[in-house]
Amino acid sequence: KQEVTQIPAALSVPEGENLVLNCSFTDSAIYNLQWFRQDPGKGLTSLLLIQSSQREQTSGRLNASLDKSSGRSTLYIAASQPGDSATYLCAKTPRNSGSRLTFGEGTQLTVNP
Amino acid sequence: DTGVSQDPRHKITKRGQNVTFRCDPISEHNRLYWYRQTLGQGPEFLTYFQNEAQLEKSRLLSDRFSAERPKGSFSTLEIQRTEQGDSAMYLCASSLAGGEEKLFFGSGTQLSVL
Numbered sequence: 001k002q003e004v005t006q007i008p009a010a011l012s013v014p015e016g017e018n019l020v021l022n023c024s025f026t027d028s029a030i031y032n033l034q035w036f037r038q039d040p041g042k043g044l045t046s047l048l049l050i051q052s053s054q055r056e057q058t059s060g061r062l063n064a065s066l067d068k069s070s071g072r073s074t075l076y077i078a079a080s081q082p083g084d085s086a087t088y089l090c091a092k093t094p095r096n097s098g099s100r101l102t103f104g105e106g107t108q109l110t111v112n113p
Numbered sequence: 114d115t116g117v118s119q120d121p122r123h124k125i126t127k128r129g130q131n132v133t134f135r136c137d138p139i140s141e142h143n144r145l146y147w148y149r150q151t152l153g154q155g156p157e158f159l160t161y162f163q164n165e166a167q168l169e170k171s172r173l174l175s176d177r178f179s180a181e182r183p184k185g186s187f188s189t190l191e192i193q194r195t196e197q198g199d200s201a202m203y204l205c206a207s208s209l210a211g212g213e214e215k216l217f218f219g220s221g222t223q224l225s226v227l
Contacts, residue, residue, distance in 0.1 A: 004155070034216070042220055043117075043119075043204055043218040043219050044156070044218040045115065046215055046216060046217065049213055049214075049215050051213060100161065101146075101148075101158065102158070103155030103157070106154075
């Protein structure tokens with residue numbers, strides 16, 4: 001079973017919409033959960049990091065929440081813009097595996113002008 | 114620009130050749146990671162270093178793969194006798210141990226094995 005699952009795999013929305021990306025993970029014994037953005041052919045940019053003791057983090061139009069008991073995290077993007085078009089990846093750091101991140105397969109977001 | 118540099122950006126090689134990639138992490142970061150990413154997938158962990166010590170290796174890292182971080186600064190990843198299945202983006206990341214463990218990724222090296 002995939003350790004980290006992201007739904008949906010792809011999402012297309014008109015500019016200005018608020019949207020939610022979902023991430024679910026097995027094993028609630030995590031050290032932290034991170035959300036990344038990846039543009040085509042590029043590396044990853046860290047967006048938000050939620051420690052296991054926290055429930056949410058906010059940065060600008062982005063808000064990420066963490067519910068360890070249900071094994072879920074969501075990334076909320078307010079007032080989406082065409083520049084938000086990218087692939088969004090969530091990754092967990094298991095508590096007992098050093099700093100190894102386990103990634104989901106990502107959600108490819110397209111925001112249409 | 115995250116401050117993590119990878120070289121080269123692209124590498125095309127023939128099957129059976131050896132290739133080496135370099136990663137320069139953010140200077141004050143003591144942890145360095147290598148990940149591999151294929152199209153449409155999330156990155157997969159390969160190995161990580163704390164200073165010059167290689168602390169963890171994935172089962173994905175076959176005997177043909179070797180990574181070094183000789184002075185605890187830059188790192189190299191070598192693939193010997195490349196195979197077509199090695200074609201992927203190889204990503205390097207760094208972090209500071211003891212903090213929130215936020216990773217900063219480089220732009221990656223795209224390897225194509227013909």
